[in-house]
Amino acid sequence: MAVQSWIDILRLSKKTALIHDGKRKIHYLFTDGKEMAEEYDLKTDELIVRKWRHKSTLGAHGQWQVEIGEPPAGSVTSSDADVIKENCSNPVFMRRDTKASFQWRIRNLPYPKDVFSVSVEASERCIIIKTSNKKYYKKFGVPDLDRCQLPLDSSALSFTHANNTLIVSYKKPKEILTLEQELLRELKKLKGTGEGDVDCKTQ
Incomplete structure (x- = not known):
């Protein structure tokens, strides 16, 4: 998949936008059923989060896999305090x-x-x-x-x-920089609401 075909795949995907908490959140639904979610900082336009979700063979939603951003913290309760101490190093x-x-x-x-x-x-x-x-x-x-x-x-x-x-x-590389600039221009044209979901069907 060359640079051009990747930007085409992004353009053809169904996108919903949401402006929330100082971030532009974009949800992509691709023709093959894969989903990608991105979050951009509204002030700097920097990409903070990108994660992917694939459907299983039976059509169930899988877990989100983080590509960019903080890895999800394991759900830890207070009784696991000793475990945290051990793992945090x-x-x-x-x-x-x-x-x-x-x-x-x-x-x-x-x-x-x-x-x-x-x-x-x-x-x-x-x-x-x-x-x-x-x-x-x-x-x-x-x-x-x-x-x-x-x-x-x-x-x-x-x-x-x-x-x-x-x-x-x-x-x-310059190809990536160009692609990111083109994509950002397109994302800024998406009508995102101030708060709440734009299109619940794709969530």
Whole structure:
């Protein structure tokens, strides 16, 4: 699926918009039954959340899978306080893009920067993070590039480390920047209501 066909698929999808809480929320329903939900910051136009939901073979709605934004917190009750203490030191991987870059943040990685290596594995179309102390390993793709059939370019990749957080950035290629600008122009034309649902049928 090339850049053009992806923007066409987005255009052909059924979209509903909702302005709420300082965010522009867009719900997409694709012809194959998949759903995508996005949230943009109204002031900066930055994409804060993107998640997907697929129907099962029996037509039931699956769980939302977060592509961009905070991973959903597990429903934890107060009696699980000990469990929280134990788990909160585990690395937390999330994607949070900027206007110019795809960006991933991995919290709770208390190692010095020189322990990390971040590289592009072009043949597998993924980015690999590993540490020389063998404490962390992560392999992940860039769905935006896959959807537009764009190659991964190691020169677009960089990373920094501060406050126990590793931040991996991948500079968006110009094709993606153009696509995002075109899409945003179209989304701003959608008539979203101030509060409440626009079209309950697609929710």
